[in-house]
Amino acid sequence: DGGITQSPKYLFRKEGQNVTLSCEQNLNHDAMYWYRQDPGQGLRLIYYSQIVNDFQKGDIAEGYSVSREKKESFPLTVTSAQKNPTAFYLCASSIGLADYNEQFFGPGTRLTVL
Amino acid sequence: GQNIDQPTEMTATEGAIVQINCTYQTSGFNGLFWYQQHAGEAPTFLSYNVLDGLEEKGRFSSFLSRSKGYSYLLLKELQMKDSASYLCAVIRGDYKLSFGAGTTVTVRA
Numbered sequence: 001d002g003g004i005t006q007s008p009k010y011l012f013r014k015e016g017q018n019v020t021l022s023c024e025q026n027l028n029h030d031a032m033y034w035y036r037q038d039p040g041q042g043l044r045l046i047y048y049s050q051i052v053n054d055f056q057k058g059d060i061a062e063g064y065s066v067s068r069e070k071k072e073s074f075p076l077t078v079t080s081a082q083k084n085p086t087a088f089y090l091c092a093s094s095i096g097l098a099d100y101n102e103q104f105f106g107p108g109t110r111l112t113v114l
Numbered sequence: 115g116q117n118i119d120q121p122t123e124m125t126a127t128e129g130a131i132v133q134i135n136c137t138y139q140t141s142g143f144n145g146l147f148w149y150q151q152h153a154g155e156a157p158t159f160l161s162y163n164v165l166d167g168l169e170e171k172g173r174f175s176s177f178l179s180r181s182k183g184y185s186y187l188l189l190k191e192l193q194m195k196d197s198a199s200y201l202c203a204v205i206r207g208d209y210k211l212s213f214g215a216g217t218t219v220t221v222r223a
Contacts, residue, residue: 004156040122040215042203042212042213042216043157043201043211043213045211048210058210059210088154090157097209098209102159102162103147103159105157106156107155108155110154
């Protein structure tokens with residue numbers, strides 16, 4: 001079955017530690033995205049990638065980093081510079097960045113920083 | 115900045131109809147999505163509007179008025195499984211998505 005996987009579903013880290021969230025897709029999509037979701041707020045775009053070896057900052061990129069070495073994979077690193085890292089993180093992909101391309105979402109990773 | 119407004123919560127009875135409104139003010143507009151999200155799960159696609167008018171898909175319909183910066187999602191013949199959060203998302207001029215905070219719909223027996 002084609003889809004997007006994120007692991008783990010729940011992640012706990014101590015303050016000051018970097019943590020990497022994985023996102024893999026087998027939909028053969030060119031574009032991939034990372035969002036965070038906080039209670040009472042809409043999803044906010046962290047980073048996106050239109051193609052392998054290219055990525056762009058979204059609306060709230062500070063304290064995060066990404067890489068896109070393979071078409072299938074778009075890992076997100078939450079660094080110690082991110083002031084409020086506890087959130088629900090969603091990865092998504094679409095055929096391309098064009099306006100009509102529906103984004104498919106992974107199941108999400110809930111990160112809690114203690 | 116981007117501004118997308120939806121009601122926070124709505125409650126309706128099984129079998130009834132509910133209309134979720136979404137108003138938006140964004141830097142450019144290239145279309146609007148509605149997504150459904152059950153608690154703790156991924157959003158799933160419901161509808162896409164880019165032209166004015168009504169798009170119908172089974173029990174769900176979505177309407178768009180670009181001149182008014184307004185959309186609504188209509189859920190008919192409500193079922194218990196429709197209890198979820200409904201997200202309005204606008205495709206901005208830079209082709210990125212801006213999301214509303216979501217409307218939590220509770221369906222009661």
